[in-house]
Amino acid sequence: MRAVYSGPQAIKARELGLQRMLMVWIVTGLAFMLLPGTFLGVWNLIAIAGEHTAARIDPAWIQAHGHAQIFGWIGTFVLGIGFYSLTKMMRIPEFAIGRAWTSWVLWTVGVTLRWATNLWLWEWRWLLPASAVLELVGFLLFFATVSGHRPAEGPAVQGAVGRPVWMTAVGAGSIGFLASLIVNLALAIQAAITGSSPAIPHGADQRLLVLFTWAFPVVTIWGFSARWLPVFLGLADPTDPILLAALAVNVTGVGAAMAGWWIPATGAFLTAAGLAVAALRVFQPSVKPPKTAGVHSTFPLFVRFAYGWLLISAAVSVCAALWDRAGGLWGASRHALTVGFMATMVFSIGQRVLPAFCGMRILYSPRLMFWSLALLNLGCFLRVVSEIGAYESYVPSLWPLLPASAVIEMIAVTAFAGNLLFTFRQPPAHLAGAD
Numbered sequence: 004m005r006a007v008y009s010g011p012q013a014i015k016a017r018e019l020g021l022q023r024m025l026m027v028w029i030v031t032g033l034a035f036m037l038l039p040g041t042f043l044g045v046w047n048l049i050a051i052a053g054e055h056t057a058a059r060i061d062p063a064w065i066q067a068h069g070h071a072q073i074f075g076w077i078g079t080f081v082l083g084i085g086f087y088s089l090t091k092m093m094r095i096p097e098f099a100i101g102r103a104w105t106s107w108v109l110w111t112v113g114v115t116l117r118w119a120t121n122l123w124l125w126e127w128r129w130l131l132p133a134s135a136v137l138e139l140v141g142f143l144l145f146f147a148t149v150s151g152h153r154p155a156e157g158p159a160v161q162g163a164v165g166r167p168v169w170m171t172a173v174g175a176g177s178i179g180f181l182a183s184l185i186v187n188l189a190l191a192i193q194a195a196i197t198g199s200s201p202a203i204p205h206g207a208d209q210r211l212l213v214l215f216t217w218a219f220p221v222v223t224i225w226g227f228s229a230r231w232l233p234v235f236l237g238l239a240d241p242t243d244p245i246l247l248a249a250l251a252v253n254v255t256g257v258g259a260a261m262a263g264w265w266i267p268a269t270g271a272f273l274t275a276a277g278l279a280v281a282a283l284r285v286f287q288p289s290v291k292p293p294k295t296a297g298v299h300s301t302f303p304l305f306v307r308f309a310y311g312w313l314l315i316s317a318a319v320s321v322c323a324a325l326w327d328r329a330g331g332l333w334g335a336s337r338h339a340l341t342v343g344f345m346a347t348m349v350f351s352i353g354q355r356v357l358p359a360f361c362g363m364r365i366l367y368s369p370r371l372m373f374w375s376l377a378l379l380n381l382g383c384f385l386r387v388v389s390e391i392g393a394y395e396s397y398v399p400s401l402w403p404l405l406p407a408s409a410v411i412e413m414i415a416v417t418a419f420a421g422n423l424l425f426t427f428r429q430p431p432a433h434l435a436g437a438d
């Protein structure tokens with residue numbers, strides 16, 4: 004059997020190695036979020052607003068943006084935090100850190116290649132499937148490293164009978180992540196053989212997007228919420244059977260979407276979102292004071308906003324299944340989910356936990372945290388309303404609001420990235436002011 008770190012020096016070295024590794028994953032995720040993700044999204048939206056339709060924009064560019072956000076940003080954060088926290092919690096030997104670096108190289112090259120191939124088309128028939136293979140292998144290294152290991156004794160799991168439900172949700176999210184990457188590879192191979200561009204055909208892309216959202220990040224966030232919201236927001240413990248019911252209904256919704264049954268699928272997502280909100284007690288008063296030291300005091304409010312966006316997104320997706328004609332209802336539902344729910348959760352919880360995980364640092368600016376969240380939610384609100392009104396021609400006068408919403412969201416993500424990067428440049432809290 005391989006050696007496990009032991010002795011105070013070795014434990015310290017391992018902790019520093021883990022922190023360095025996590026910081027590199029997080030900075031990589033921020034880079035994908037800013038450039039290939041947000042800036043390309045803003046560019047696309049300005050072009051769409053100029054044309055007054057999304058139909059004339061190259062779908063390969065739109066998919067390059069979506070892929071960079073979901074995998075380049077959210078996926079990179081999940082892998083980095085997963086390697087870091089699961090290596091700490093479980094009895095995982097020292098080779099985990101080496102594997103995390105190998106996985107980072109494969110993953111980063113894979114996601115970059117996908118983005119560049121969609122934009123520049125160079126050798127895309129080879130590079131598109133190659134990028135999907137690299138992403139899948141990078142993920143499998145993570146999966147092989149963390150699965151099958153027992154939780155170590157410690158406060159994180161003490162008192163838990165069997166496997167805590169938050170771990171079940173995070174495990175389900177990992178399976179959704181794996182399924183997304185496998186189907187992504189299959190569709191990339193199909194596009195390379197039969198397609199005329201690297202863009203996945205619209206019908207298949209709509210289904211793939213359900214895997215990229217409801218099957219993976221949404222479920223993973225429910226899991227992390229079950230673990231952290233009782234601590235950070237002082238909420239009562241989640242109701243485990245209701246959260247398990249939410250997971251089960253969500254899986255049914257994903258299955259229905261894969262079959263193209265959009266009305267039952269979106270109905271299931273709305274039900275699952277309602278169950279998750281009830282299980283996590285997000286809109287119930289806190290039973291203990293929230294832990295807001297080091298972050299902005301509005302942090303618990305924004306977490307509740309995020310869950311409000313989850314419900315709005317699911318409700319709009321039902322309307323989309325019934326009435327969408329020009330992609331406005333689907334697009335609004337998707338951005339209520341990706342920007343409103345996912346990004347608000349990552350901005351809130353990320354700025355709460357990442358400074359500590361990355362070397363016991365203190366968040367650079369709680370005020371910048373507030374502005375990043377406030378602008379993100381304002382931009383998302385303008386986007387969702389104007390996308391429905393303008394794209395669907397209900398209120399064409401809303402077209403000019405779309406570029407404004409994009410610029411507001413861009414300022415928000417830049418503030419978030421800047422706050423974390425400035426945080427990482429600061430010395431760890433115990434060394435700050437030492438000299």
Ligand code: HEM
Nearest residue numbers: 041044045047048057065066069072073334341342409412
């Ligand atoms: C920062 C501001 C953002 C802007 C301006 C933006 C813009 C866009 C635009 C114009 C589209 C094309 C479809 C449509 O018209 O709705 C789109 C699609 C998409 N966006 Fe965004 N977006 C932003 C943020 C995000 C974030 C944070 C995520 C994920 C975390 C995300 C994920 C997606 C996905 C998955 C798609 C669908 C791609 C496809 O059709 O395959 N976006 N976005």
